[in-house]
Amino acid sequence: MGKKGEVKLIGTWVSPFTLRTRIALNLKSIDYEFLEEKAGTKSDLLLESNPVHKKIPVLLHHDRPICESLIIVQYIDEVWSSGPSILPSDPYDRAVARFWAAYIDEKWFPALKTIRFTKVPEEIEKKLNEMREGLSLLEGAFVECSKGKSFFGGDQIGYVDIAFGGLLAWLRVREKNYSVSLLNATATPNLAGWAERLCAHPAVKDVMQDPDKLIEWVQINIDKLQQAPPAK
Numbered sequence: 301m302g303k304k305g306e307v308k309l310i311g312t313w314v315s316p317f318t319l320r321t322r323i324a325l326n327l328k329s330i331d332y333e334f335l336e337e338k339a340g341t342k343s344d345l346l347l348e349s350n351p352v353h354k355k356i357p358v359l360l361h362h363d364r365p366i367c368e369s370l371i372i373v374q375y376i377d378e379v380w381s382s383g384p385s386i387l388p389s390d391p392y393d394r395a396v397a398r399f400w401a402a403y404i405d406e407k408w409f410p411a412l413k414t415i416r417f418t419k420v421p422e423e424i425e426k427k428l429n430e431m432r433e434g435l436s437l438l439e440g441a442f443v444e445c446s447k448g449k450s451f452f453g454g455d456q457i458g459y460v461d462i463a464f465g466g467l468l469a470w471l472r473v474r475e476k477n478y479s480v481s482l483l484n485a486t487a488t489p490n491l492a493g494w495a496e497r498l499c500a501h502p503a504v505k506d507v508m509q510d511p512d513k514l515i516e517w518v519q520i521n522i523d524k525l526q527q528a529p530p531a532k
């Protein structure tokens with residue numbers, strides 16, 4: 301769906317936030333041109349399109365930019381209403397979905413992101429525990445949102461599936477980095493089943509990153525990454 305050139309996405313294959321938007325576009329069967337940024341550089345198009353944050357992803361729809369992954373996902377849901385709905389139709393369910401997506405970004409993701417900036421064992425353990433506690437809350441959120449079905453969104457992939465699913469491969473990277481298992485059938489049985497179903501879904505399987513390839517990418521780009529200031 302969509303005319304050639306109508307939809308473009310500025311991003312990178314490694315970016316968890318870009319992945320969110322790719323899943324949403326796939327769910328709605330939208331054709332898009334993927335404009336890949338190079339590691340460690342920002343194209344003029346990116347800087348012009350997102351002058352405030354200067355971050356990927358940016359969706360260009362008829363050359364008009366939309367920034368911030370979750371805002372892009374909501375935009376996609378509103379513009380292409382013909383495909384499956386991403387946000388729940390019930391206002392209460394919609395509020396709950398938005399709550400958990402905000403929790404994931406504001407409370408859970410920072411530990412996953414910032415753990416790589418410390419080498420102090422106690423600090424690492426503290427961050428891993430923050431991730432574990434968050435996953436335990438998200439295990440409960442899955443039970444609440446899915447209502448016994450396959451995804452947070454019910455029978456279909458929805459907003460929380462996309463918000464959390466975008467970060468899944470990087471969670472697997474951290475598990476490998478620190479030789480721990482955080483999301484598994486014992487600690488988080490519902491999320492373990494969810495993760496398998498999500499990765500096998502047609503809208504996800506071709507764009508979900510391979511954690512081993514991400515680790516390789518980090519090794520190749522380590523110098524460029526070290527220049528990045530620790531956020532939060």
Ligand SMILES: N[C@@H](CCC(=O)N[C@@H](CS)C(=O)NCC(=O)O)C(=O)O
Binds near residue numbers: 354369370
């Ligand atoms: N809140 C933003 C986060 C986007 C983000 O952090 N993007 C990273 C790549 S995954 C980025 O562009 N980093 C470059 C920078 O921070 O300068 C969203 O949801 O889109």
